[in-house]
Amino acid sequence: MSEKKIRIGFYALTSCYGCQLQFAMMDEILQLIPNVEIACWFMLERDSYEDEPVDIAFIEGSVSTEEEAELVKKIRENAKIVVAVGSCAVQGGVQSWEKDKPLEELWKTVYGDAKVKFQPKMAEPISNYIKVDYNIYGCPPEKRDFLYTLGTLLIGSWPEDIDYPVCLECRLRGNTCVLLERGEPCLGPVTRAGCDARCPAYGIACIGCRGAIGYDVAWFDSLARVFREKGLTKEEILERMRMFNAHNPKLEEMVNKIFQEVKE
Ligand code: SF4
Ligand code: SF4
Ligand code: SF4
Structure with a gap:
Protein backbone atom coordinates (compact mmCIF):
# COMPACT_ATOMS: atom_id res chain seq x y z
CA MET A 1 0.00 0.00 0.00
CA SER A 2 1.46 3.38 -0.93
CA GLU A 3 1.68 6.21 1.61
CA LYS A 4 -0.70 8.26 -0.49
CA LYS A 5 -4.32 7.96 0.55
CA ILE A 6 -6.82 6.71 -2.00
CA ARG A 7 -9.53 9.30 -2.63
CA ILE A 8 -13.01 7.90 -2.84
CA GLY A 9 -16.41 9.41 -3.51
CA PHE A 10 -19.88 8.01 -2.86
CA TYR A 11 -22.55 9.68 -4.95
CA ALA A 12 -26.33 9.29 -4.93
CA LEU A 13 -28.64 9.61 -7.91
CA THR A 14 -32.34 8.70 -7.65
CA SER A 15 -32.45 6.05 -4.94
CA CYS A 16 -33.65 5.25 -1.43
CA TYR A 17 -30.10 5.82 -0.07
CA GLY A 18 -30.27 2.27 1.29
CA CYS A 19 -27.01 1.15 -0.31
CA GLN A 20 -24.90 3.92 1.20
CA LEU A 21 -26.69 3.59 4.52
CA GLN A 22 -25.80 -0.10 4.54
CA PHE A 23 -22.10 0.74 4.04
CA ALA A 24 -22.00 3.87 6.20
CA MET A 25 -23.13 1.79 9.19
CA MET A 26 -20.27 -0.70 8.86
CA ASP A 27 -17.73 -0.63 11.70
CA GLU A 28 -15.08 -1.52 9.14
CA ILE A 29 -15.48 1.93 7.57
CA LEU A 30 -13.49 3.33 10.52
CA GLN A 31 -10.62 0.96 9.73
CA LEU A 32 -10.37 2.47 6.25
CA ILE A 33 -9.62 5.96 7.56
CA PRO A 34 -5.78 5.52 7.57
CA ASN A 35 -5.80 4.50 3.89
CA VAL A 36 -8.72 6.36 2.41
CA GLU A 37 -9.67 10.00 2.02
CA ILE A 38 -13.38 10.59 1.58
CA ALA A 39 -13.69 13.37 -0.98
CA CYS A 40 -17.45 13.08 -1.25
CA TRP A 41 -19.97 11.13 0.78
CA PHE A 42 -22.71 13.37 2.10
CA MET A 43 -23.96 10.76 4.56
CA LEU A 44 -20.54 10.61 6.26
CA GLU A 45 -18.85 13.88 5.46
CA ARG A 46 -20.64 17.22 5.50
CA ASP A 47 -17.82 18.95 3.61
CA SER A 48 -18.39 16.89 0.48
CA TYR A 49 -17.92 18.12 -3.07
CA GLU A 50 -19.30 16.31 -6.10
CA ASP A 51 -16.83 17.86 -8.55
CA GLU A 52 -13.58 16.80 -6.85
CA PRO A 53 -11.25 14.31 -8.62
CA VAL A 54 -11.29 10.85 -7.02
CA ASP A 55 -9.56 7.52 -7.52
CA ILE A 56 -12.73 5.48 -7.04
CA ALA A 57 -16.30 6.72 -7.49
CA PHE A 58 -19.12 4.62 -6.06
CA ILE A 59 -22.45 5.59 -7.61
CA GLU A 60 -25.82 4.62 -6.14
CA GLY A 61 -29.16 5.23 -7.84
CA SER A 62 -30.60 5.33 -11.33
CA VAL A 63 -30.34 8.17 -13.80
CA SER A 64 -33.88 9.54 -13.52
CA THR A 65 -33.53 13.24 -14.34
CA GLU A 66 -31.76 15.25 -17.03
CA GLU A 67 -29.64 16.80 -14.27
CA GLU A 68 -28.48 13.34 -13.12
CA ALA A 69 -27.51 12.46 -16.68
CA GLU A 70 -25.10 15.42 -16.59
CA LEU A 71 -23.93 14.68 -13.03
CA VAL A 72 -23.04 11.08 -13.79
CA LYS A 73 -20.92 12.18 -16.76
CA LYS A 74 -19.13 14.71 -14.58
CA ILE A 75 -18.42 12.03 -11.94
CA ARG A 76 -17.00 9.78 -14.67
CA GLU A 77 -14.70 12.54 -15.94
CA ASN A 78 -13.35 13.07 -12.42
CA ALA A 79 -12.86 9.40 -11.49
CA LYS A 80 -10.21 6.83 -12.40
CA ILE A 81 -12.52 3.93 -11.52
CA VAL A 82 -16.33 3.94 -11.45
CA VAL A 83 -18.31 1.35 -9.49
CA ALA A 84 -22.09 1.10 -9.90
CA VAL A 85 -23.62 0.23 -6.53
CA GLY A 86 -26.92 -1.59 -6.12
CA SER A 87 -29.73 -2.56 -8.42
CA CYS A 88 -30.80 1.06 -9.05
CA ALA A 89 -27.40 1.95 -10.51
CA VAL A 90 -26.68 -1.42 -12.15
CA GLN A 91 -30.09 -2.38 -13.58
CA GLY A 92 -32.20 0.76 -13.23
CA GLY A 93 -33.85 -0.56 -10.06
CA VAL A 94 -37.49 -1.14 -9.17
CA GLN A 95 -38.23 2.37 -10.44
CA SER A 96 -37.73 0.96 -13.96
CA TRP A 97 -40.38 -1.71 -13.38
CA GLU A 98 -43.03 0.03 -15.52
CA LYS A 99 -40.59 1.59 -17.94
CA ASP A 100 -42.72 0.83 -20.99
CA LYS A 101 -45.60 2.98 -19.73
CA PRO A 102 -45.62 6.68 -20.64
CA LEU A 103 -43.56 8.71 -18.18
CA GLU A 104 -46.35 11.31 -17.85
CA GLU A 105 -48.80 8.62 -16.69
CA LEU A 106 -46.37 7.27 -14.08
CA TRP A 107 -45.45 10.76 -12.92
CA LYS A 108 -49.10 11.73 -12.44
CA THR A 109 -49.79 8.54 -10.45
CA VAL A 110 -46.95 9.21 -8.00
CA TYR A 111 -46.72 13.01 -7.82
CA GLY A 112 -50.06 14.28 -9.12
CA ASP A 113 -49.72 17.95 -10.10
CA ALA A 114 -46.69 18.64 -7.89
CA LYS A 115 -44.18 21.08 -9.36
CA VAL A 116 -40.49 20.13 -9.19
CA LYS A 117 -37.24 21.91 -9.98
CA PHE A 118 -35.72 19.08 -11.98
CA GLN A 119 -36.47 17.57 -15.40
CA PRO A 120 -37.67 13.98 -14.88
CA LYS A 121 -37.00 11.11 -17.25
CA MET A 122 -37.51 7.33 -17.18
CA ALA A 123 -35.10 5.59 -14.79
CA GLU A 124 -32.05 3.99 -16.43
CA PRO A 125 -28.91 2.17 -15.30
CA ILE A 126 -25.84 4.39 -15.20
CA SER A 127 -24.10 2.22 -17.82
CA ASN A 128 -26.53 3.72 -20.37
CA TYR A 129 -24.62 6.98 -19.90
CA ILE A 130 -21.05 6.20 -18.88
CA LYS A 131 -18.48 3.41 -18.87
CA VAL A 132 -18.78 1.44 -15.63
CA ASP A 133 -15.72 -0.49 -14.45
CA TYR A 134 -17.31 -2.66 -11.82
CA ASN A 135 -20.75 -3.49 -10.41
CA ILE A 136 -21.83 -4.24 -6.85
CA TYR A 137 -25.16 -6.07 -7.04
CA GLY A 138 -28.15 -6.17 -4.73
CA CYS A 139 -30.92 -4.11 -3.20
CA PRO A 140 -29.11 -3.35 -1.06
CA PRO A 141 -25.84 -5.19 -1.67
CA GLU A 142 -24.25 -7.28 1.04
CA LYS A 143 -21.76 -5.45 3.26
CA ARG A 144 -19.08 -7.94 2.24
CA ASP A 145 -19.62 -6.98 -1.43
CA PHE A 146 -18.56 -3.43 -0.68
CA LEU A 147 -15.60 -4.52 1.49
CA TYR A 148 -14.45 -7.00 -1.12
CA THR A 149 -14.67 -4.47 -3.95
CA LEU A 150 -13.00 -1.63 -2.10
CA GLY A 151 -10.39 -3.89 -0.47
CA THR A 152 -9.47 -5.48 -3.80
CA LEU A 153 -9.17 -2.13 -5.53
CA LEU A 154 -7.10 -0.72 -2.65
CA ILE A 155 -4.45 -3.41 -3.08
CA GLY A 156 -4.32 -2.66 -6.81
CA SER A 157 -6.18 -5.77 -7.91
CA TRP A 158 -9.49 -6.19 -9.68
CA PRO A 159 -12.71 -7.60 -8.16
CA GLU A 160 -14.20 -10.65 -9.84
CA ASP A 161 -17.85 -10.91 -10.84
CA ILE A 162 -20.01 -13.75 -9.53
CA ASP A 163 -21.24 -15.65 -12.57
CA TYR A 164 -23.47 -18.34 -11.07
CA PRO A 165 -27.10 -18.19 -9.93
S1 SF4 B 1 -32.69 -14.41 -2.70
FE1 SF4 B 1 -31.01 -12.95 -2.82
S2 SF4 B 1 -31.16 -12.12 -4.90
FE2 SF4 B 1 -33.10 -13.13 -4.46
S3 SF4 B 1 -34.41 -11.45 -3.71
FE3 SF4 B 1 -33.48 -12.47 -1.91
S4 SF4 B 1 -31.63 -11.27 -1.45
FE4 SF4 B 1 -32.30 -10.75 -3.55
S1 SF4 C 1 -30.44 -0.58 -4.86
FE1 SF4 C 1 -32.10 -0.85 -3.38
S2 SF4 C 1 -31.19 -0.27 -1.41
FE2 SF4 C 1 -29.86 0.55 -3.02
S3 SF4 C 1 -30.58 2.64 -3.37
FE3 SF4 C 1 -31.62 1.32 -4.85
S4 SF4 C 1 -33.58 0.81 -3.85
FE4 SF4 C 1 -32.20 1.57 -2.25
S1 SF4 D 1 -33.07 -23.86 -5.66
FE1 SF4 D 1 -35.26 -23.43 -5.80
S2 SF4 D 1 -35.74 -22.11 -4.03
FE2 SF4 D 1 -33.52 -22.12 -4.30
S3 SF4 D 1 -33.12 -20.33 -5.56
FE3 SF4 D 1 -33.30 -22.06 -6.96
S4 SF4 D 1 -35.44 -22.10 -7.58
FE4 SF4 D 1 -35.29 -20.78 -5.76
Whole structure:
Protein backbone atom coordinates (compact mmCIF):
# COMPACT_ATOMS: atom_id res chain seq x y z
CA MET A 1 0.00 0.00 0.00
CA SER A 2 1.46 3.38 -0.93
CA GLU A 3 1.68 6.21 1.61
CA LYS A 4 -0.70 8.26 -0.49
CA LYS A 5 -4.32 7.96 0.55
CA ILE A 6 -6.82 6.71 -2.00
CA ARG A 7 -9.53 9.30 -2.63
CA ILE A 8 -13.01 7.90 -2.84
CA GLY A 9 -16.41 9.41 -3.51
CA PHE A 10 -19.88 8.01 -2.86
CA TYR A 11 -22.55 9.68 -4.95
CA ALA A 12 -26.33 9.29 -4.93
CA LEU A 13 -28.64 9.61 -7.91
CA THR A 14 -32.34 8.70 -7.65
CA SER A 15 -32.45 6.05 -4.94
CA CYS A 16 -33.65 5.25 -1.43
CA TYR A 17 -30.10 5.82 -0.07
CA GLY A 18 -30.27 2.27 1.29
CA CYS A 19 -27.01 1.15 -0.31
CA GLN A 20 -24.90 3.92 1.20
CA LEU A 21 -26.69 3.59 4.52
CA GLN A 22 -25.80 -0.10 4.54
CA PHE A 23 -22.10 0.74 4.04
CA ALA A 24 -22.00 3.87 6.20
CA MET A 25 -23.13 1.79 9.19
CA MET A 26 -20.27 -0.70 8.86
CA ASP A 27 -17.73 -0.63 11.70
CA GLU A 28 -15.08 -1.52 9.14
CA ILE A 29 -15.48 1.93 7.57
CA LEU A 30 -13.49 3.33 10.52
CA GLN A 31 -10.62 0.96 9.73
CA LEU A 32 -10.37 2.47 6.25
CA ILE A 33 -9.62 5.96 7.56
CA PRO A 34 -5.78 5.52 7.57
CA ASN A 35 -5.80 4.50 3.89
CA VAL A 36 -8.72 6.36 2.41
CA GLU A 37 -9.67 10.00 2.02
CA ILE A 38 -13.38 10.59 1.58
CA ALA A 39 -13.69 13.37 -0.98
CA CYS A 40 -17.45 13.08 -1.25
CA TRP A 41 -19.97 11.13 0.78
CA PHE A 42 -22.71 13.37 2.10
CA MET A 43 -23.96 10.76 4.56
CA LEU A 44 -20.54 10.61 6.26
CA GLU A 45 -18.85 13.88 5.46
CA ARG A 46 -20.64 17.22 5.50
CA ASP A 47 -17.82 18.95 3.61
CA SER A 48 -18.39 16.89 0.48
CA TYR A 49 -17.92 18.12 -3.07
CA GLU A 50 -19.30 16.31 -6.10
CA ASP A 51 -16.83 17.86 -8.55
CA GLU A 52 -13.58 16.80 -6.85
CA PRO A 53 -11.25 14.31 -8.62
CA VAL A 54 -11.29 10.85 -7.02
CA ASP A 55 -9.56 7.52 -7.52
CA ILE A 56 -12.73 5.48 -7.04
CA ALA A 57 -16.30 6.72 -7.49
CA PHE A 58 -19.12 4.62 -6.06
CA ILE A 59 -22.45 5.59 -7.61
CA GLU A 60 -25.82 4.62 -6.14
CA GLY A 61 -29.16 5.23 -7.84
CA SER A 62 -30.60 5.33 -11.33
CA VAL A 63 -30.34 8.17 -13.80
CA SER A 64 -33.88 9.54 -13.52
CA THR A 65 -33.53 13.24 -14.34
CA GLU A 66 -31.76 15.25 -17.03
CA GLU A 67 -29.64 16.80 -14.27
CA GLU A 68 -28.48 13.34 -13.12
CA ALA A 69 -27.51 12.46 -16.68
CA GLU A 70 -25.10 15.42 -16.59
CA LEU A 71 -23.93 14.68 -13.03
CA VAL A 72 -23.04 11.08 -13.79
CA LYS A 73 -20.92 12.18 -16.76
CA LYS A 74 -19.13 14.71 -14.58
CA ILE A 75 -18.42 12.03 -11.94
CA ARG A 76 -17.00 9.78 -14.67
CA GLU A 77 -14.70 12.54 -15.94
CA ASN A 78 -13.35 13.07 -12.42
CA ALA A 79 -12.86 9.40 -11.49
CA LYS A 80 -10.21 6.83 -12.40
CA ILE A 81 -12.52 3.93 -11.52
CA VAL A 82 -16.33 3.94 -11.45
CA VAL A 83 -18.31 1.35 -9.49
CA ALA A 84 -22.09 1.10 -9.90
CA VAL A 85 -23.62 0.23 -6.53
CA GLY A 86 -26.92 -1.59 -6.12
CA SER A 87 -29.73 -2.56 -8.42
CA CYS A 88 -30.80 1.06 -9.05
CA ALA A 89 -27.40 1.95 -10.51
CA VAL A 90 -26.68 -1.42 -12.15
CA GLN A 91 -30.09 -2.38 -13.58
CA GLY A 92 -32.20 0.76 -13.23
CA GLY A 93 -33.85 -0.56 -10.06
CA VAL A 94 -37.49 -1.14 -9.17
CA GLN A 95 -38.23 2.37 -10.44
CA SER A 96 -37.73 0.96 -13.96
CA TRP A 97 -40.38 -1.71 -13.38
CA GLU A 98 -43.03 0.03 -15.52
CA LYS A 99 -40.59 1.59 -17.94
CA ASP A 100 -42.72 0.83 -20.99
CA LYS A 101 -45.60 2.98 -19.73
CA PRO A 102 -45.62 6.68 -20.64
CA LEU A 103 -43.56 8.71 -18.18
CA GLU A 104 -46.35 11.31 -17.85
CA GLU A 105 -48.80 8.62 -16.69
CA LEU A 106 -46.37 7.27 -14.08
CA TRP A 107 -45.45 10.76 -12.92
CA LYS A 108 -49.10 11.73 -12.44
CA THR A 109 -49.79 8.54 -10.45
CA VAL A 110 -46.95 9.21 -8.00
CA TYR A 111 -46.72 13.01 -7.82
CA GLY A 112 -50.06 14.28 -9.12
CA ASP A 113 -49.72 17.95 -10.10
CA ALA A 114 -46.69 18.64 -7.89
CA LYS A 115 -44.18 21.08 -9.36
CA VAL A 116 -40.49 20.13 -9.19
CA LYS A 117 -37.24 21.91 -9.98
CA PHE A 118 -35.72 19.08 -11.98
CA GLN A 119 -36.47 17.57 -15.40
CA PRO A 120 -37.67 13.98 -14.88
CA LYS A 121 -37.00 11.11 -17.25
CA MET A 122 -37.51 7.33 -17.18
CA ALA A 123 -35.10 5.59 -14.79
CA GLU A 124 -32.05 3.99 -16.43
CA PRO A 125 -28.91 2.17 -15.30
CA ILE A 126 -25.84 4.39 -15.20
CA SER A 127 -24.10 2.22 -17.82
CA ASN A 128 -26.53 3.72 -20.37
CA TYR A 129 -24.62 6.98 -19.90
CA ILE A 130 -21.05 6.20 -18.88
CA LYS A 131 -18.48 3.41 -18.87
CA VAL A 132 -18.78 1.44 -15.63
CA ASP A 133 -15.72 -0.49 -14.45
CA TYR A 134 -17.31 -2.66 -11.82
CA ASN A 135 -20.75 -3.49 -10.41
CA ILE A 136 -21.83 -4.24 -6.85
CA TYR A 137 -25.16 -6.07 -7.04
CA GLY A 138 -28.15 -6.17 -4.73
CA CYS A 139 -30.92 -4.11 -3.20
CA PRO A 140 -29.11 -3.35 -1.06
CA PRO A 141 -25.84 -5.19 -1.67
CA GLU A 142 -24.25 -7.28 1.04
CA LYS A 143 -21.76 -5.45 3.26
CA ARG A 144 -19.08 -7.94 2.24
CA ASP A 145 -19.62 -6.98 -1.43
CA PHE A 146 -18.56 -3.43 -0.68
CA LEU A 147 -15.60 -4.52 1.49
CA TYR A 148 -14.45 -7.00 -1.12
CA THR A 149 -14.67 -4.47 -3.95
CA LEU A 150 -13.00 -1.63 -2.10
CA GLY A 151 -10.39 -3.89 -0.47
CA THR A 152 -9.47 -5.48 -3.80
CA LEU A 153 -9.17 -2.13 -5.53
CA LEU A 154 -7.10 -0.72 -2.65
CA ILE A 155 -4.45 -3.41 -3.08
CA GLY A 156 -4.32 -2.66 -6.81
CA SER A 157 -6.18 -5.77 -7.91
CA TRP A 158 -9.49 -6.19 -9.68
CA PRO A 159 -12.71 -7.60 -8.16
CA GLU A 160 -14.20 -10.65 -9.84
CA ASP A 161 -17.85 -10.91 -10.84
CA ILE A 162 -20.01 -13.75 -9.53
CA ASP A 163 -21.24 -15.65 -12.57
CA TYR A 164 -23.47 -18.34 -11.07
CA PRO A 165 -27.10 -18.19 -9.93
CA VAL A 166 -28.75 -18.00 -6.51
CA CYS A 167 -29.83 -21.65 -6.95
CA LEU A 168 -26.26 -22.79 -6.47
CA GLU A 169 -25.97 -21.15 -3.05
CA CYS A 170 -29.49 -22.29 -2.22
CA ARG A 171 -28.77 -25.95 -2.86
CA LEU A 172 -25.47 -25.70 -0.97
CA ARG A 173 -27.44 -24.43 2.06
CA GLY A 174 -29.80 -27.37 1.74
CA ASN A 175 -32.90 -25.18 1.46
CA THR A 176 -36.22 -26.59 0.37
CA CYS A 177 -36.77 -25.52 -3.25
CA VAL A 178 -39.84 -23.27 -3.12
CA LEU A 179 -40.15 -23.43 -6.91
CA LEU A 180 -40.12 -27.19 -7.40
CA GLU A 181 -41.65 -28.25 -4.10
CA ARG A 182 -44.20 -25.48 -3.52
CA GLY A 183 -44.73 -24.12 -7.01
CA GLU A 184 -43.73 -20.55 -6.09
CA PRO A 185 -42.29 -18.26 -8.80
CA CYS A 186 -38.68 -18.14 -7.59
CA LEU A 187 -36.25 -16.16 -9.77
CA GLY A 188 -33.19 -17.85 -8.26
CA PRO A 189 -32.29 -19.72 -11.48
CA VAL A 190 -31.69 -16.47 -13.42
CA THR A 191 -30.44 -14.24 -10.60
CA ARG A 192 -26.82 -13.52 -9.72
CA ALA A 193 -25.72 -15.20 -6.50
CA GLY A 194 -23.93 -13.53 -3.60
CA CYS A 195 -26.70 -13.23 -0.99
CA ASP A 196 -26.33 -16.82 0.16
CA ALA A 197 -29.89 -17.45 -1.03
CA ARG A 198 -31.26 -15.32 1.78
CA CYS A 199 -34.95 -15.37 0.77
CA PRO A 200 -35.33 -19.08 -0.04
CA ALA A 201 -33.58 -19.82 3.28
CA TYR A 202 -36.67 -18.24 4.91
CA GLY A 203 -39.02 -20.09 2.57
CA ILE A 204 -39.59 -16.99 0.40
CA ALA A 205 -39.21 -17.05 -3.38
CA CYS A 206 -36.37 -14.90 -4.79
CA ILE A 207 -37.61 -11.74 -6.55
CA GLY A 208 -34.30 -11.25 -8.35
CA CYS A 209 -32.98 -8.20 -6.49
CA ARG A 210 -29.36 -8.89 -7.46
CA GLY A 211 -30.31 -8.79 -11.15
CA ALA A 212 -29.81 -11.33 -13.89
CA ILE A 213 -26.59 -13.35 -14.04
CA GLY A 214 -26.21 -11.71 -17.45
CA TYR A 215 -28.88 -10.94 -20.03
CA ASP A 216 -27.05 -13.12 -22.56
CA VAL A 217 -26.84 -16.19 -20.32
CA ALA A 218 -29.90 -15.98 -18.02
CA TRP A 219 -32.54 -18.39 -19.33
CA PHE A 220 -35.66 -16.36 -18.68
CA ASP A 221 -37.43 -18.42 -21.37
CA SER A 222 -36.82 -21.76 -19.65
CA LEU A 223 -37.88 -20.33 -16.32
CA ALA A 224 -40.99 -18.80 -17.91
CA ARG A 225 -41.89 -22.27 -19.18
CA VAL A 226 -41.65 -23.66 -15.63
CA PHE A 227 -43.75 -20.76 -14.29
CA ARG A 228 -46.33 -21.38 -17.05
CA GLU A 229 -46.51 -25.05 -16.07
CA LYS A 230 -47.08 -23.92 -12.46
CA GLY A 231 -50.12 -21.97 -13.67
CA LEU A 232 -48.86 -18.38 -14.03
CA THR A 233 -50.17 -16.24 -16.87
CA LYS A 234 -47.86 -14.44 -19.28
CA GLU A 235 -48.70 -11.12 -17.63
CA GLU A 236 -47.91 -12.46 -14.16
CA ILE A 237 -44.58 -13.84 -15.35
CA LEU A 238 -43.58 -10.62 -17.09
CA GLU A 239 -44.60 -8.54 -14.09
CA ARG A 240 -42.41 -10.62 -11.79
CA MET A 241 -39.42 -10.85 -14.11
CA ARG A 242 -39.45 -7.13 -14.94
CA MET A 243 -39.13 -6.03 -11.30
CA PHE A 244 -35.32 -5.92 -11.44
CA ASN A 245 -34.82 -6.76 -15.12
CA ALA A 246 -36.95 -4.22 -16.94
CA HIS A 247 -34.00 -3.13 -19.08
CA ASN A 248 -33.35 -6.65 -20.38
CA PRO A 249 -33.95 -6.06 -24.11
CA LYS A 250 -34.85 -9.72 -24.78
CA LEU A 251 -37.17 -10.36 -21.82
CA GLU A 252 -40.52 -9.86 -23.51
CA GLU A 253 -39.45 -11.80 -26.60
CA MET A 254 -38.26 -14.74 -24.45
CA VAL A 255 -41.50 -14.92 -22.48
CA ASN A 256 -43.68 -14.45 -25.57
CA LYS A 257 -41.87 -17.35 -27.24
CA ILE A 258 -42.88 -19.69 -24.43
CA PHE A 259 -46.55 -18.77 -24.72
CA GLN A 260 -46.34 -19.08 -28.50
CA GLU A 261 -45.40 -22.76 -28.02
CA VAL A 262 -48.83 -23.42 -26.46
CA LYS A 263 -50.65 -22.10 -29.53
CA GLU A 264 -48.56 -24.11 -32.04
S1 SF4 B 1 -30.44 -0.58 -4.86
FE1 SF4 B 1 -32.10 -0.85 -3.38
S2 SF4 B 1 -31.19 -0.27 -1.41
FE2 SF4 B 1 -29.86 0.55 -3.02
S3 SF4 B 1 -30.58 2.64 -3.37
FE3 SF4 B 1 -31.62 1.32 -4.85
S4 SF4 B 1 -33.58 0.81 -3.85
FE4 SF4 B 1 -32.20 1.57 -2.25
S1 SF4 C 1 -35.74 -22.11 -4.03
FE1 SF4 C 1 -35.29 -20.78 -5.76
S2 SF4 C 1 -33.12 -20.33 -5.56
FE2 SF4 C 1 -33.52 -22.12 -4.30
S3 SF4 C 1 -33.07 -23.86 -5.66
FE3 SF4 C 1 -35.26 -23.43 -5.80
S4 SF4 C 1 -35.44 -22.10 -7.58
FE4 SF4 C 1 -33.30 -22.06 -6.96
S1 SF4 D 1 -32.69 -14.41 -2.70
FE1 SF4 D 1 -33.10 -13.13 -4.46
S2 SF4 D 1 -34.41 -11.45 -3.71
FE2 SF4 D 1 -33.48 -12.47 -1.91
S3 SF4 D 1 -31.63 -11.27 -1.45
FE3 SF4 D 1 -31.01 -12.95 -2.82
S4 SF4 D 1 -31.16 -12.12 -4.90
FE4 SF4 D 1 -32.30 -10.75 -3.55
